[in-house]
Amino acid sequence: MISKEKLINEISECRELVEQKLGQILPSTDERYATLIEAMRYSLLEGGKRIRAVICMKFCEAAGGDKQDALNAACAIEMLHAYTLIHDDLPCMDNDDMRRGKPSNHIKYGEFTATLAGDAMQALAFDTLLRSKLLPETLVQMAMTFSNAAGPHGVCAGQYLDLSGQGKGLTKTELLENYSLKTSMLISTAAQMGVLAAGGTLIQALAASEYAESIGIAFQARDDILDCISTEDELGKPIGSDAENQKTTLVSLLGLEKCEELVCTETENACHAISRHFVDAEFLKSLAHHLSDRKN
Numbered sequence: 452m453i454s455k456e457k458l459i460n461e462i463s464e465c466r467e468l469v470e471q472k473l474g475q476i477l478p479s480t481d482e483r484y485a486t487l488i489e490a491m492r493y494s495l496l497e498g499g500k501r502i503r504a505v506i507c508m509k510f511c512e513a514a515g516g517d518k519q520d521a522l523n524a525a526c527a528i529e530m531l532h533a534y535t536l537i538h539d540d541l542p543c544m545d546n547d548d549m550r551r552g553k554p555s556n557h558i559k560y561g562e563f564t565a566t567l568a569g570d571a572m573q574a575l576a577f578d579t580l581l582r583s584k585l586l587p588e589t590l591v592q593m594a595m596t597f598s599n600a601a602g603p604h605g606v607c608a609g610q611y612l613d614l615s616g617q618g619k620g621l622t623k624t625e626l627l628e629n630y631s632l633k634t635s636m637l638i639s640t641a642a643q644m645g646v647l648a649a650g651g652t653l654i655q656a657l658a659a660s661e662y663a664e665s666i667g668i669a670f671q672a673r674d675d676i677l678d679c680i681s682t683e684d685e686l687g688k689p690i691g692s693d694a695e696n697q698k699t700t701l702v703s704l705l706g707l708e709k710c711e712e713l714v715c716t717e718t719e720n721a722c723h724a725i726s727r728h729f730v731d732a733e734f735l736k737s738l739a740h741h742l743s744d745r746k747n
Contacts, residue, residue: 458737465505465518465525470496472526476579490560490568491575495533498551502742503528506666507641507648509738510659513729516649523583524593524644530576531597532637535606537569544614573601585648593644600640609633613698621699627668635667658728662735665721669714669743675700676710681746718743 453461473496480488504525511521540547540555541562548558557565580597581590599605609632616629642659646652679702701710722736729735 452740453733453737455741458734458741461509461734462501462505462738465508466501468508468518468522469501469504469525469529472522473529476526476575486560487564487567487571490556490564491533491572493559494537494550494556494568495530495572498553499529499532501525501529502738503532503637503641505738506638506663506735507645509734510642510645510651511649512645513725513732513735514646514649514651514655515730516645516651520583520585521645521648523579524597524648525641527576527580527597528637528641528644530572530579531601531606534569534572534576535610535637537565537572539610541565544610576601580644583648589647589650593647596640596643596647600636604632605636605640606633609636616699618697619699621704623701623704626699626701626704630668630671631664634671635664638667638670639663655728658725661724662721662739665717665724666739666742669717669721669739672701672710672714672717673743673745675702676707676714677747678702679707714743 477488477492477495479485479492482488507525507528508518508521512518536550537556539545540550541557548555550556553559555565556568559565560568577594577597580593583590583593585593601607609629612625612629613633616625621629639660640663642663643656646656646659678700701713705713718739721739725732725735
């Protein structure tokens with residue numbers, strides 16, 4: 452484990468690289484569709500923890516590579532994540548008016564602009580990934596991993612199951628499947644692309660995926676807890692929406708105490724998954740523990 456100060460500094464270093472690169476990829480424009488670009492920038496820039504991007508770059512380092520080699524992939528995963536958030540907030544989906552302490556994209560720009568901003572973001576994510584200066588065969592592997600996360604067996608399936616499950620009593624197994632697709636999938640993709648960018652081994656990619664699966668479950672469980680105990684100011688979005696939408700959550704199934712125990716268990720599982728397969732995984736282990744105790 453590394454010190455909290457070192458952890459925060461390394462997270463900040465990765466975030467700064469990503470923010471700078473994203474600003475270059477998505478510049479302002481005076482074209483007739485300038486508002487569309489503005490809506491994309493609104494949800495993509497100057498917001499979010501960039502945890503998926505950090506995981507991507509740090510797995511690249513852990514597998515023996517340079518984090519710069521994974522920078523385009525890290526930006527691509529942030530674009531894909533931003534697209535899912537824009538669409539998740541739409542009235543036909545989760546119908547949330549706030550995101551990261553400011554109005555949701557559709558509240559700021561209207562539904563059709565927000566929908567198109569999300570669509571354009573997903574396409575730009577693939578374009579950004581494929582512009583990575585890596586071997587063609589590596590890019591093919593990364594693109595296949597990325598498309599699997601974006602498609603009908605990834606986040607779209609997770610959101611479908613989440614929405615279609617509202618008002619229904621889901622089992623723990625069903626709920627964890629939803630979370631695996633909706634949350635863990637993008638984290639796993641980020642981790643695997645980091646390993647691929649470094650030219651890592653299949654065993655390392657599998658270990659990274661296992662780490663990410665546990666991180667994702669712990670992350671979502673923590674979200675369920677915060678939706679019950681946090682405040683709107685702390686989270687930057689409405690609280691209590693799960694209960695209002697009659698969603699089954701880990702808290703509603705297990706209770707707060709057992710849910711906290713699950714966060715701890717999955718965090719330890721994540722650390723164990725990578726302990727024997729990387730030369731230096733201390734940052735990634737420390738990050739797992741940092742995320743398990745987050746307040747927003």
